[in-house]
Every structure is written in C-alpha cells, then in structure tokens.
Amino acid sequence: MNELEQFKQTFFEECDELLQRFEEVAVTLVAGANDAEVLDDIFRTVHSIKAGAGAFKFQRLATYCHEFENYMDLVRGGKLQLVEGDPDLVVQAGDILQDLVNAARVGVEAEAALEDDILEILRNKTGAPQSQGGSDDTAEVSAVTTSGFSIKFRPHRAMYETANEPQLLLHALASLGEMTVSTDLQALPDLIKLDPLEGYLAWSIELRGEGIAEDSVREVFEFVDGDCDLEISALDAGVDEADSAPVESQAAEIEPAIVPGNAPAADAKTVAAATQSTSIRVDLERIDRLVDMVGELVIAQAMALDSLSELVDIRHVNQLQALEDLTMRTRQLQEGVMAVRMQPLKALFSRFPRVVRDLSKKLEKNVRLELEGEATEVDKTIIEELSDPLTHMIRNCMDHGLETPVERTESGKPEQGVVKLSAEHRNGRILIRVADDGRGLSLTKVRQKAIDNGLIDESAELSKEEIEALIFMPGFSTASEISDVSGRGVGMDVVRRNIQKLGGRVTVESDEGKGSTFTLALPLTLAVLDGMLISVAGERFVVPLSTIVETVCPDPSAIRQLPDGGSVMSIRGETIRLIDVCGAMSIDRSGQPEPLRKLAVIVETEFGRRIGLVVDELLGQQQVVIKSLEANYRNIPGVAGTAILGDGRVRLILDIDGLSSMDVPRHDAGLQTKSPSDTNRVASGGQSV
Structure with missing residues (x-):
C-alpha cells in the first residue's frame, strides 16, 4: 500500500468515527432550541469530512459537505432555527453523507442525483443560489471572481500547537496570483515577556490576479478554520460589501467558541491539550497475530511447566520457582494483549x-x-x-x-x-x-x-x-x-x-x-479461558472455571435413580440432575479401571440452573487457548471448542449449557443408588429437574 492510500484509509477510518458520533447526536435534535454542543458536534463532523474530501479530490463529497456545513453553521450561530421536520432533515442529510463517503471509499460514483433533493432543501433554507447543473456540477460554489482580495490573517495559539505554519499558507496564496504582504507587529511584547508558544504576529495581504475565485482563497485556510481570525474582502470598489458580510461574521463567530480572543494563554493550552489524541489506530489483523503469538506462548509455557513439574528432586526447586514466575508474567502479558481487543x-x-x-x-x-x-x-x-x-x-x-x-x-x-x-x-x-x-x-x-x-x-x-x-x-x-x-x-x-x-x-x-x-x-473473548482439567475413563476434558460452583464426593444416600435411567442428587435441600460425562461424550470405558469413588462437579449454566458432572478425577486448574472446533472440523453437541494442553495433545472444552440440554444416554453413572422403593418416592415427590 502506497503512502497516499494509507492516508486515504486513515481518512475513511476517521469518517467512520465522525459519522458514528453524528448518528449519536443527530437523533437528539428537536424543533426549536438545541444543545449548542450537539450542534457543534454535527458541524465539526461535516467540516472535518469536507476538509479531507477536498484534500483527496473527492469533489462531489466536498461540494455536498460545503452546502451541509453552511446550513449547520447558520443553525449553530442562531441565524436559523430548527422548525418541525428539520431534525429529520439533518438525519437524512447524514445518511446521504454516509452514502457519499462509502462511494468514495470503494472508488465508485454514487447514485446519480442522490443528494440533489437534500441540497435543494438546504439551499432554500440558507438562501443560497440554486445550482443549475445538479450535484454533478463540479463548479466552485462561489464562482464570482474579482481582480483580487484583501486578506487579514491572525493565527491563534491553537493553530501553532496543531503544527500548522503560516508561511506555508502564504506560499499557497502566492500560487494564486501576485501577492503583497505586510506584517502587523503591534501585539509583539517585550522580549522578557515573550511566550515562545504564543502567536503574536498578524498579516495583511493583497492578492491580485484575474479570475481568482473567493472559494480558492478560502480553501487555503480550510484546515485552520476556527484557529485564526480571517477576513477576506474583494478589492473591487463596486462589490456589494453586504454580500461578504455574513461570511466574515461567521468566521468571526467561530473563534470565540474555540479559543476566546481575550482568554489567557493557559486556557488556550488547556483547550489544545484536551483535543490531543491519547490513542493510536492499529490494524485488527496485527492484533490478531499478536493474540495468536501470545496463545502459542501460553501453550509453550504450559508444556514446559508440565514436563518440569515431574521433577521432584530438591535440586530443581529454583527452576520450578522461575517457571512459576514465568507463568505469572505470561498470564499478565496475555491479559494485557486481550485487553487491547476489548471494546465497550x-x-x-x-x-x-x-x-x-x-x-x-x-x-x-x-x-x-x-x-x-x-x-x-x-x-x-x-x-x-x-x-x-x-x-x-x-x-x-x-x-x-x-x-x-x-x-x-x-x-x-x-x-x-x-x-x-x-x-x-x-x-x-x-x-x-x-x-x-x-x-x-x-x-x-x-x-x-x-x-x-x-x-x-x-x-x-x-x-x-x-x-x-x-x-x-x-x-x-x-x-x-x-x-x-x-x-x-x-x-x-x-x-x-x-x-x-x-x-x-x-x-x-x-x-x-x-x-x-x-x-x-x-x-467475553474467543481466545482464552481459565479451565479445570478433569479425567473421565482415561480421557481429559476442560471445564470452564467460571461455571464451577463446587466439587463434592456425594454420599450414596443422596443419590436417586429416576425411572428413565437418569440420576439426581440432593445437596442442601436442592435436587440436581447428574450427567455422566463418560456417557455424554460416548467414551468406551472397557479396559479402563473404575475409580474407587467418582466426583460430582457442580456447575451453573448461563441462566442459573445447576447440574452435576460425574467425573473420575480433578487434575487441576490451567489457562487454555481456545481453538474453534467448528472452523476446523464441525460442531459437536456438548463441546464448546478445543485446547492444546501442556502434554501437547488436543483436549475438548465442555459446553455446560449444551450438556444440560442434551438427551444424555441413560445408564448408571457409577454412583450408588438406593432401593427402587426409595427411587420411586423421590421421583414422584421430589423437586422437578
């Protein structure tokens, strides 16, 4: 990807953020008075997209934003009042803006006359002249030309803090015609009082040349709009000054809302600091690769710990301690990387x-x-x-x-x-x-x-x-x-x-x-989870740790066999259905010794229902990296995914809710039961499971 394409991609990412904010605030508009901050948000969105569209020569998008921006500027300045139907108009205008941005993103021409109706309404409301050529007319909005312009330009401190240089603006103006510049030094203080971060200079400029359009002059200052005092007037004596007055007054009104002219320097610095970004954009694919690498690191660490933990010699205590410390650091790294992917x-x-x-x-x-x-x-x-x-x-x-x-x-x-x-x-x-x-x-x-x-x-x-x-x-x-x-x-x-x-x-x-x-x-995430390793008929499975309530070794008197072959267990007055993991996972126990006594792992489903998983042994807690079973094989009832454990083998992660809703094969789970008479009594009078 070349540098220009990277800039374009950044522009469209910013458009997405701006349009999302636009949608949030636009739906709150009502007829009559509105929150000034809401109106400012909408104006800034349109203005920012217009600036980028102009820089990348998306003429149709820039023209539309210009008209929309004019309307919102009059509304936020109190010169136009939203009446019944206007809030919906703003929302619809935002939809058209989204469509034009999407068309520019993929490099295609948007539907013909897509924005014409909206533009006609906006022009009627602002009193702007109607375009004769529709939206496809790419002529400048203000096509009136003169023999030149008088420009008064005074930057604010905020303009310098955003790395905009006045001399670059003057060079751009010089490309339009013959230019005469004089510098205003009246605000320059004594050297001992000079603040190196403050802007004291102002310029008076006469720009002469045939066929110079006012919009061309204003485009030079487009990126610093609001960060400077700017007055532009035609040099021709015959020009009606009233025509340019509204534009000048609007430019003058923008400035106080951002940095008041009489505000102390500290206030301007605070405003500028508040607008500085504290985040960066990172391609999601890079984060995914980082997550995968951390996942492999977790697996490698588990393998190392599994192999070294078999050494019981006192000489290896230091190595074990070092590996335990590595385990803790690896977990912290994994949590930090996963936090990058988490969004509100x-x-x-x-x-x-x-x-x-x-x-x-x-x-x-x-x-x-x-x-x-x-x-x-x-x-x-x-x-x-x-x-x-x-x-x-x-x-x-x-x-x-x-x-x-x-x-x-x-x-x-x-x-x-x-x-x-x-x-x-x-x-x-x-x-x-x-x-x-x-x-x-x-x-x-x-x-x-x-x-x-x-x-x-x-x-x-x-x-x-x-x-x-x-x-x-x-x-x-x-x-x-x-x-x-x-x-x-x-x-x-x-x-x-x-x-x-x-x-x-x-x-x-x-x-x-x-x-x-x-x-x-x-x-919460599709990458890792904390699990409890269990053993059933020689096979290992992972139970999500967050679902486990407790583990019990039930007394045989608390177990009852139901007529359909299922089992239930009574614990502290609550009747819990038992599910034999061996039967649910269709494991052949032949050749495997029966444990002396099985365990019941009490787990809770997402909606609060408790069931008991009958297992042979608990092997300990371990953090595992989730691998999709459906993407690599197919969906299996009762299985949420797979994980690679420390021994290098792939193990299944049990899906608790899936198990609770499965029609598990009914046979003795290996837990002792009472006599049939007791069973029938529980089945008929016990709690519903």
Whole structure:
C-alpha cells in the first residue's frame, strides 16, 4: 500500500468515527432550541469530512459537505432555527453523507442525483443560489471572481500547537496570483515577556490576479478554520460589501467558541491539550497475530511447566520457582494483549437510537429506547457480529411486540412503549438482553402455529419454556400478516445460528400481556479461558472455571435413580440432575479401571440452573487457548471448542449449557443408588429437574 492510500484509509477510518458520533447526536435534535454542543458536534463532523474530501479530490463529497456545513453553521450561530421536520432533515442529510463517503471509499460514483433533493432543501433554507447543473456540477460554489482580495490573517495559539505554519499558507496564496504582504507587529511584547508558544504576529495581504475565485482563497485556510481570525474582502470598489458580510461574521463567530480572543494563554493550552489524541489506530489483523503469538506462548509455557513439574528432586526447586514466575508474567502479558481487543458496547448500542426513531415514525408508535451497560467491554470480533442479530430483535420488538398507542391505552398501559437494551458480565460471560413491555407471546397461539406447521405433534406436552423456544424454529412466525419491517419470529432461527457461531446462546422469556425478554449469552473473548482439567475413563476434558460452583464426593444416600435411567442428587435441600460425562461424550470405558469413588462437579449454566458432572478425577486448574472446533472440523453437541494442553495433545472444552440440554444416554453413572422403593418416592415427590 502506497503512502497516499494509507492516508486515504486513515481518512475513511476517521469518517467512520465522525459519522458514528453524528448518528449519536443527530437523533437528539428537536424543533426549536438545541444543545449548542450537539450542534457543534454535527458541524465539526461535516467540516472535518469536507476538509479531507477536498484534500483527496473527492469533489462531489466536498461540494455536498460545503452546502451541509453552511446550513449547520447558520443553525449553530442562531441565524436559523430548527422548525418541525428539520431534525429529520439533518438525519437524512447524514445518511446521504454516509452514502457519499462509502462511494468514495470503494472508488465508485454514487447514485446519480442522490443528494440533489437534500441540497435543494438546504439551499432554500440558507438562501443560497440554486445550482443549475445538479450535484454533478463540479463548479466552485462561489464562482464570482474579482481582480483580487484583501486578506487579514491572525493565527491563534491553537493553530501553532496543531503544527500548522503560516508561511506555508502564504506560499499557497502566492500560487494564486501576485501577492503583497505586510506584517502587523503591534501585539509583539517585550522580549522578557515573550511566550515562545504564543502567536503574536498578524498579516495583511493583497492578492491580485484575474479570475481568482473567493472559494480558492478560502480553501487555503480550510484546515485552520476556527484557529485564526480571517477576513477576506474583494478589492473591487463596486462589490456589494453586504454580500461578504455574513461570511466574515461567521468566521468571526467561530473563534470565540474555540479559543476566546481575550482568554489567557493557559486556557488556550488547556483547550489544545484536551483535543490531543491519547490513542493510536492499529490494524485488527496485527492484533490478531499478536493474540495468536501470545496463545502459542501460553501453550509453550504450559508444556514446559508440565514436563518440569515431574521433577521432584530438591535440586530443581529454583527452576520450578522461575517457571512459576514465568507463568505469572505470561498470564499478565496475555491479559494485557486481550485487553487491547476489548471494546465497550457503546460503539454498538449507539446505532440503535436511530433504528428506534425511524421505526417509531414508520409504525406510528410511540417508543422509547433505554440503554444500560454501554460501558461493558467485550471482544471486538463479537461486537462486529452482534449488529445484525440485535437489529433484527429490536425490529421484532417494535413491529409485533409493542402495541399501538390506542391498544396500550385500552389495556391500561402508558401510551409510550419501552424497548430496553442492556448488557452485563456474569460468570465469565456477557449477557445482552432485548426487552419490551408489549403484548408478549401467546403460548396458545405459538403452540397452535407449531402444530399447523408440522413442527410438533398435537398430542405433545410442552413446558412454557419449550413452547417459547419454538419461535427459533426456521420460518416460524405468529404474525397474522407479513409487514415490510418484520414478523415476530421470522428470522429468529438465523439470529440463533449467528449467536451459536460465536459460542453463545439466545433464549426468550415472555409474559403474555406484559412483554418479552430475549437474552443473548456470549463469551467475553474467543481466545482464552481459565479451565479445570478433569479425567473421565482415561480421557481429559476442560471445564470452564467460571461455571464451577463446587466439587463434592456425594454420599450414596443422596443419590436417586429416576425411572428413565437418569440420576439426581440432593445437596442442601436442592435436587440436581447428574450427567455422566463418560456417557455424554460416548467414551468406551472397557479396559479402563473404575475409580474407587467418582466426583460430582457442580456447575451453573448461563441462566442459573445447576447440574452435576460425574467425573473420575480433578487434575487441576490451567489457562487454555481456545481453538474453534467448528472452523476446523464441525460442531459437536456438548463441546464448546478445543485446547492444546501442556502434554501437547488436543483436549475438548465442555459446553455446560449444551450438556444440560442434551438427551444424555441413560445408564448408571457409577454412583450408588438406593432401593427402587426409595427411587420411586423421590421421583414422584421430589423437586422437578
């Protein structure tokens, strides 16, 4: 990639950040007075994109930004007031801006006349002359030329601090025509009072030449707009001074909002420091390579520790201690590298106020979006994959989950419906919930629809949770009519598949008449986890440490055999289902000695349900690097992924939620049971498992 292409890539990355911020603040605009900071944010976004577009000769994008910028400058300066419909106009103008940026990014021409309608409205509002050639007319916006211009230029301290040099600007002006320059030294203090970081000089410039356009002069100062006092006036005596006055007054008004002219130097320095970036952009591919290298380092360290730990000679104590120290440092390195990939969900959540705003108007529903847990951090890869599933779920909630204002009023609910998007960490996982206070799922309707579609038998007896889970079946929908927004349940099978690809799960809980809650449970990262090694019939497996509650060696009297062959265990008044890992993983125990006594590892699923994993032995805790099984082989029920352990062999990482929902082969788990009479008594009177 050549240097120019690198600069372009940086420009488009900045555009993405600016447009994301634009979307966040634009949806808060209302008719009438608005927060000055919001208006400034929108203006700065458009102005910054315009500057970059001009530098890279994206003429169509620059022209559009120029018109949009003029409008926003008048609004933020109080010369125009937003009236009914104007907030939507700004949002739509932002959409067009995004489309033009995307077209420039891929090097294609955007749709013809894409921006013409918006530009016509903006020009009508600003009083600017209408373009005769539409958006394809690449002539300068101000084509009026004169025999020259008088320019008064006084830089602020902030201009110097951003590495902009006045002499470079003067050289650029000189290329436009014949130039005469005089320097104003009135602000220059005595040498003993001189601040080397302050700007004291000003220049008066006469630029002469035929055919010089005012826009060409202003383009020279485009990158320092706001960081200087600038007055440009035509030298022709016949020019109507009133025409240039608004431009001059706007330039004068920009400056006080950034660095007040009468502010002390310390204040200017503080403002400049606040705008300095404290972060750098790094290609995600480089971070991925770094993560992979750290993963291999973790594996190599585990191998070294595994081989050296077999030495019990006192002479090797120092080596063992050194290796333990290396283990700690390796873990710190791994945590630091993984933190680089972690990003707050705010970048994702900030997209949805716009979605809710647009759909509210389209569906004619009064909807409020509540966001919670935006600061929750998760792996960047997961954030990128969550956008489509969450968008689909929110659209479902608004289209067929929430009632119309009339229906809500009749049912005693507030006219305004609520969609809540929240996130939290729990047990080493991240839970993202999409909830609404709408009509909820009708279990009768869902069940009947499943019967009509041949998904279940009419005689099937399903629990509430099983009926709710039917909406994740392919093509299932309870919507009475198809809309162009969504049908509740349509596409939810796609949502589930996308979440499962990330190693997560999606479930739904609904209360008819009160609303529904969809919960996504996902890993914090796709790279590493802390695990507990277990042994079953000579095979080793990894259990995620965050899921383990406790390990018990159960008393035979606490074990009961159920009529279907399964086992349950009673512990502190709670009945827990037991799952034999040997049977669940289809391991042949022939030739393997039975342990004297098996252990039950009590684990908790993502949604709080506890089960007991019957294992032969616990081998200890170890940090492992996750390798995708689905990407390298195929998806296996009950297996979340693979890991390379210290002995160099590949081991399976157990999927606790997958095991809990599996139909595990029913046979004696190797734990002693009571007599059949006791078993029947527990099965008939015990707690539901």
